Amino acid sequence: MDGIAYLVGVDGGGTKTLVRLASLHGKTLGQASGPGSALRNGAAHAWRVIGRTIEASFAAAGLKRPADQALAVGIGIAGENVAQWSADFRTMAPAFGALDIVNDGVATLLGAHGGAPGAIVAVGTGTIGLALDIDGSRRVVDGWGFPSGDDGSGGWMGLRALHHAQLALDGRSPRGPLADAVLALCRAELPAHPGQPARDERATLLDWLSQADQAAFARAARPVVAQAANDEAARAILQAAAAEISLMIATLDPAQRLPLALCGGLAAALQAYLDPRQQARIVAPQADAVDGALLLAQRALQAKETPA
Amino acid sequence: MDGIAYLVGVDGGGTKTLVRLASLHGKTLGQASGPGSALRNGAAHAWRVIGRTIEASFAAAGLKRPADQALAVGIGIAGENVAQWSADFRTMAPAFGALDIVNDGVATLLGAHGGAPGAIVAVGTGTIGLALDIDGSRRVVDGWGFPSGDDGSGGWMGLRALHHAQLALDGRSPRGPLADAVLALCRAELPAHPGQPARDERATLLDWLSQADQAAFARAARPVVAQAANDEAARAILQAAAAEISLMIATLDPAQRLPLALCGGLAAALQAYLDPRQQARIVAPQADAVDGALLLAQRALQAKETPA
Known part of the structure; x- marks a missing residue:
């Protein structure tokens, strides 16, 4: 035969790439993670990161x-x-023995419900909601990307956190712990410029903003989560994010008959802000997006072995 | 002497560059416009556009x-x-005989009040508010840039117009004339891809979004203004933009003692949505940002001729 010896699952997100290596029987052999590989930054970059991370998993x-x-x-x-x-x-x-490529949301859906009907909302750097219904129909909400979409995501929250800091520095709104935390994050991420006077607060924000991409804004979601207990503006951003997730859930599964999993790095922080009835419906994902990608690899292998 | 023979004023905005050529006595001799020259797209690009537009003004x-x-x-x-x-x-x-460079908002303020105390809010592709108070103090609001700032600007409105279209396509909100107009704009701006099937609506938005910068989003403010009479969502975006401008005005001039000019390509569309008391305070700018830049050129020349 074609000598395929390993299954490789790849979850390529905006801030992290995860690779899991398995035997043909599905036994996990190794795992590795690398930087983000979202296609927004170019296909060559994505393949470079994925190649290295596969290497590292071996x-x-x-x-x-x-x-x-x-x-x-x-x-x-x-x-x-x-x-x-x-x-x-x-x-x-590359000339892999078998290959299938899907959106990272689809891999999350496959992993969460083992390929069976169900719905997911994945909230990380970006946000996408997907449903595979009992009648085989598929629905998608969001996944529109940064900055106009990905509602409730890390990038979305960070954008609002920066906006809040801007209002506070201008005197358009009161200044609290969130604005201070955002400024501290920007200051910590900016390279020093030796020999020049220290940046004032306005210059700090402007310099940071001039280079900020989706991943940078997603990092600014951390102070929002961290300050939610202390700062009304931070709490309001989390509440607004949860309201967006609620709307996605309602749109994905209006009949409320599908198991629903909330996935991604911000799921835990947001779950507590959801409507109690929605919270009660949420099930833990059976497996993660990398396992979903491994399922895909297994199917690609089977399709190759039994051509239609 | 140094042989300076002409004054040149340059207004470099996000979507347009305007150059006005004047004699040393301030008489306008010619004018030309070119594409945007915002520094976000690189200094080399900005100088190239400015150089060509100066050429064209001669x-x-x-x-x-x-x-x-x-x-x-x-x-x-x-x-x-x-x-x-x-x-x-x-x-x-370049080695100009005399040169001064400021933010485009500062040039707008100089032009609007002839260098005298006053306040402006400039609303175009971006937004900035500036005040020069009677006591010589200066204040600035916004100008933070896209996508986290420039509240109420063309880019800001366009971002919300696209977001609305995304919700409508997902079934997260009702679909009306604004969503249709946004889709039509995206379709018109995308290059055809011959030999491939026509893009569906989701692919149309995603393709457009994948290449959209601040100037592209600012173009999507046009359907917002155009549909305000027909579409509640469009009207809500304009109202929200006006509320941001109102807050800027209140922050720039809390004592309400400065003449206030609303400048930029979206000023007229937004003015009608402001609080009537704020509307009543608004004065027409004495001159535009290019004249402000010419005033700057004149001052740079004087500074050169009479060194301190």
Whole structure:
């Protein structure tokens, strides 16, 4: 046969790339993580990060990395829903033994409900909601990307945190712990410029903003979560984010008949702010997006072995 | 002497660059406009656009463009408030006979009140509010840039228009004329991809969004203004923008003692949505930002002729 020896699952998000290596029987052998590989930053960059992280997963398993042809690879990656980015990414793919590529939200859905009907809202750097209904129909909400979409996400919250700090510095709103925490984050992330006078607060924000991308704004969601107990503005941002997630849940599953999983790095922080009836419906995901990607790899391998 | 023969005023905005050429006595000789030159897109690009537009202003005046040394140049440019961008821009400046560079908002303030105390809010692709008070104190609100700031601006409105279209396409909100108009704009701006099937609505938005910058979002403010009479969501965006402008006005001039000018391409559309008492306070600007930049050029020339 074609000598495929390993399954590789890849979850390529905006701030982190996770790779899990498994045997053909699905036994986990090793795992590694790398920086973000969202397609927004280019297909070449994504493949570079993914290649290195696959390498690292073999190292973590204490195995020699075989040739690409020996790997059945499933990839869930942020930005796959943009046609041009997806086409670029597919064109540059290595010659894996088997390969399937989906949006990272789809991999999260596959993992959360083991491929069975269900709904997810994944809230990390970005946000997407997906449902696979009992009748086989699929629904999607958001996943529109930064800055106009991904409601309730880390990028979305960070954008609001920066906006709040801007209002506070201008004297357009009172200044509290959130504004201070945002300024501290910006100051810590800016490179020093030796020999020049220290930046004042306005220059600190402007310098940080001039280079800020979605991942940078998503980092500014941390002070929002951290200050929610102390600062009304931080609490209001979390409440508004939860309201967006609630609307997504209601739109994805109006009949309220699907198991619903809240996934991603901000799920835990947001869950407490949801409507109690929605909270009661939430189930823990069966597995994560990397396991969803491994399921995809397994299916790609099967499709190859039993051509239609 | 140093042979300066002309004054040149430059207003470098996010979507348009305007150059006015004047004699040393302030008589306008010619004018030309070019594409945007905001520093966000790089100092080299800004200088290229400015250089060509100065060239064109001499052509419009029917004059031969003299050497750089013969020009006293005043420039108000978007993004000058970001220290690094400003430093890059100044480093690459041609050897003009005299030169002064300020933020485009400062040039607007200079033009609007002839250098005298007053306040402005400039609402175009971006938004900034500035006041020069009777006691000589200066205040600034916003000008934080896209996407976290520039409240009420074209970019700000367009971001909300796209967000509305996204909700409508997902079924998270009702769909009306604004969503249709936004989709039509995106479809018209996307290049055709011959030989491939036509993009569906979701792909149309995602493709447009994947390449959208501040100027692109500012173009999406047009359907907001155009649909305000027909669509509640469009009207709500304009009302929210006006509320942001109102807050800026109140913060810039809490004692309500300064003449206040509303400037920029969206001033007229927003003025009608302001509080009637604020509307009553608004004065027409004495002159525009290019005239403010010419005033700057004149001052730079005087400073050169009468060293301290």
